[in-house]
Amino acid sequence: MQTRTGKLGEVRVRRLISRAIYMMSGAIGVLAFLYPFFMPTVSPAPLDMAHSQDAPLMTVTLVGLALIALLIELQGQSISAKTVALLGVLIAITSVLRFIETAMPMPGGFSPIFAPIILAGYVFGARFGFLMGAFTLLVSGLVTGGVGPWLPYQMFTAGWAGLTAGWLARGISWLTRSSNGVPSSNSLRLDILVLCLFGFVWGLLYGAIMNIWFWPFAVGPVEQTWSPGTSLGQTLSRYAAFYLITSLAWDMMRAIGNVVLIFLLGAPTLRVLNRFRRRFYFEVNPHAGRSTIT
Amino acid sequence: MQAARPSLDARAWSFWAVTVMIAASLARNPLYTALVLLVTIIVSATNVPVHNNRAILSPLRFALIVIPLSALFNCLTIHLGQHVLFRLPTWIPLLGGPVTAEGLVFGAINGLALTAIFASFAVFNHVTPVRDLVRLTPRAFHEVGVVISIALTFIPQTMRSLERIRQAQAVRGHRMRGLRDWLPIVIPLLVSGLERSMGLAEAMVARGYGAVYEKAQLLRTQALLALGTLALLGGWLLWLFVLLQRGIAMAVMLVGAGIVLGAVWQAGRVVTHTVYKPRQWTAPDTLVVLGCVLTLVILLLPLPLDRNTLYYSPFPSLSWPSFDVFVGLGFLGLLVPAMIGRGGQQPI
Numbered sequence: 001m002q003t004r005t006g007k008l009g010e011v012r013v014r015r016l017i018s019r020a021i022y023m024m025s026g027a028i029g030v031l032a033f034l035y036p037f038f039m040p041t042v043s044p045a046p047l048d049m050a051h052s053q054d055a056p057l058m059t060v061t062l063v064g065l066a067l068i069a070l071l072i073e074l075q076g077q078s079i080s081a082k083t084v085a086l087l088g089v090l091i092a093i094t095s096v097l098r099f100i101e102t103a104m105p106m107p108g109g110f111s112p113i114f115a116p117i118i119l120a121g122y123v124f125g126a127r128f129g130f131l132m133g134a135f136t137l138l139v140s141g142l143v144t145g146g147v148g149p150w151l152p153y154q155m156f157t158a159g160w161a162g163l164t165a166g167w168l169a170r171g172i173s174w175l176t177r178s179s180n181g182v183p184s185s186n187s188l189r190l191d192i193l194v195l196c197l198f199g200f201v202w203g204l205l206y207g208a209i210m211n212i213w214f215w216p217f218a219v220g221p222v223e224q225t226w227s228p229g230t231s232l233g234q235t236l237s238r239y240a241a242f243y244l245i246t247s248l249a250w251d252m253m254r255a256i257g258n259v260v261l262i263f264l265l266g267a268p269t270l271r272v273l274n275r276f277r278r279r280f281y282f283e284v285n286p287h288a289g290r291s292t293i294t
Numbered sequence: 295m296q297a298a299r300p301s302l303d304a305r306a307w308s309f310w311a312v313t314v315m316i317a318a319s320l321a322r323n324p325l326y327t328a329l330v331l332l333v334t335i336i337v338s339a340t341n342v343p344v345h346n347n348r349a350i351l352s353p354l355r356f357a358l359i360v361i362p363l364s365a366l367f368n369c370l371t372i373h374l375g376q377h378v379l380f381r382l383p384t385w386i387p388l389l390g391g392p393v394t395a396e397g398l399v400f401g402a403i404n405g406l407a408l409t410a411i412f413a414s415f416a417v418f419n420h421v422t423p424v425r426d427l428v429r430l431t432p433r434a435f436h437e438v439g440v441v442i443s444i445a446l447t448f449i450p451q452t453m454r455s456l457e458r459i460r461q462a463q464a465v466r467g468h469r470m471r472g473l474r475d476w477l478p479i480v481i482p483l484l485v486s487g488l489e490r491s492m493g494l495a496e497a498m499v500a501r502g503y504g505a506v507y508e509k510a511q512l513l514r515t516q517a518l519l520a521l522g523t524l525a526l527l528g529g530w531l532l533w534l535f536v537l538l539q540r541g542i543a544m545a546v547m548l549v550g551a552g553i554v555l556g557a558v559w560q561a562g563r564v565v566t567h568t569v570y571k572p573r574q575w576t577a578p579d580t581l582v583v584l585g586c587v588l589t590l591v592i593l594l595l596p597l598p599l600d601r602n603t604l605y606y607s608p609f610p611s612l613s614w615p616s617f618d619v620f621v622g623l624g625f626l627g628l629l630v631p632a633m634i635g636r637g638g639q640q641p642i
Contacts, residue, residue, distance in 0.1 A: 075437040131441075139442055148419075261473070264476075265476065280492070
């Protein structure tokens with residue numbers, strides 16, 4: 001009895017530590033993307049010129065370390081052989097799409113890799129979505145020669161897209177379930193509608209977030225770029241100007257592309273993924289009083 | 295039999311690419327940036343195999359897009375400087391005002407720095423085979439490594455499946471006219487891939503995957519990770535918001551980085567890792583690292599050199615950037631891979 005209580009206590013401690021790691025590495029990731037907006041006002045002394053490039057380099061290192069911590073924690077939670085195989089194959093399929101994209105450039109920032117990441121996160125959950133997003137960018141980066149200082153940022157951002165898709169699914173299922181817990185008949189149509197909107201938002205958000213990795217590198221024009229010594233309001237308006245001029249049209253193509261792909265291919269893809277999810281996570285527990293299917 | 299094989303270790307190449315990135319980021323003098331870019335081009339010419347099928351945007355194309363765009367964006371949006379080229383009507387938001395040569399030059403310098411960073415990683419991507427990069431995965435990332443290996447192994451199979459499905463649909467009279475026509479190709483591809491993953495998972499379980507060691511993370515490793523991320527986050531917040539404590543903040547972040555790396559080592563201890571024909575670290579690899587260290591010493595340590603020449607600003611009026619020969623010589627440490635490069639190919 002005492003051993004059982006001890007085990008339960010350890011499980012609770014582990015869960016607590018695990019949540020702390022998620023939160024802190026997530027906070028480092030968020031801070032990495034937003035730190036130019038929080039840079040306090042400092043005197044623009046000549047000395048600052050010499051160190052104005054330290055912050056971006058330090059951020060790249062911190063993002064890399066936070067990603068390492070998060071991945072070790074995620075994989076430490078006993079990933080089953082089924083999840084490993086499923087993840088590997090889905091990443092391979094999505095990476096092939098990126099390979100096609102690299103070989104045949106699409107208009108603007110349109111990329112076919114986001115729709116599968118979002119759909120997989122939506123069906124298989126937040127953790128799976130994060131891993132799918134992060135590893136798709138890693139593997140496709142390896143295959144298409146896209147390894148560089150931008151990769152940890154891409155992995156984090158695509159991971160977040162998959163992660164939030166998992167959260168979205170939870171929210172939708174909570175909203176659409178009737179009192180007896182059965183999904184309503186219009187649920188798939190609603191799923192697609194919500195996912196189209198979600199894909200559109202992430203199409204723009206991905207570009208807006210990814211700009212920030214190099215934005216502080218370009219010390220550049222006073223009106224549009226980050227520099228130490230500017231206030232939050234000033235920095236936000238500079239970034240808005242920079243984003244409107246350089247990225248909005250480009251990112252819009254990605255956002256529209258996501259909507260079109262999810263609208264046209266989303267429903268059959270969701271049906272297939274849901275069918276396989278039921279097959280993958282079918283388990284018989286022989287120790288229970290009667291066989292249980294999870 | 296001749297097969298592509300890198301002349302240098304992937305770890306040496308990664309260190310080289312990171313050093314180029316640091317050099318291009320820290321030195322904002324166009325003369326030094328151009329020197330770094332030139333060094334990268336020479337290293338690329340001497341090391342990148344002629345027949346390399348990895349789809350990478352060429353640095354030349356990148357430069358042709360990024361430098362003019364960056365220069366144009368800067369000169370249209372920054373209205374500082376004394377050499378006015380022309381004026382745009384002031385009623386145009388953001389763009390209205392004098393367009394100056396200083397703004398143009400500043401944008402071009404930024405584009406040049408980004409090109410140098412991109413070019414170095416293009417060389418890195420070309421010269422290091424994917425299998426060598428996967429081998430760099432630390433033991434702690436055993437499961438991540440398995441996922442990546444499965445994905446990389448399945449990519450050629452997936453491409454073959456895609457082609458087979460496309461041909462089968464074409465025989466049935468299916469024509470690709472729009473995005474909707476991808477449906478009869480994408481769904482069978484997805485289904486066949488998922489079926490394969492099912493079979494693979496069963497084969498993995500049958501071969502004892504996950505049964506050879508305690509899968510749950512050690513509590514100590516988890517605690518170390520939590521402590522490390524806490525120190526990183528705390529140190530960074532201190533660095534960002536308490537300006538007077540930057541020394542302490544940096545120390546806290548270094549401790550955090552050390553703890554996270556310690557946790558990686560701790561997590562890797564429980565995994566048995568075997569490598570088929572491990573690549574030996576050689577003298578040329580050491581030389582490349584020493585060359586990079588020389589560049590980093592020049593850039594980062596307070597040596598009695600004219601380090602002010604590393605930074606250049608064309609504002610308020612254009613002037614010729616200064617150049618220190620010794621600092622310039624320091625950048626030549628990055629040239630070592632070109633001196634010992636063997637065309638990126640050697641028999642195995």
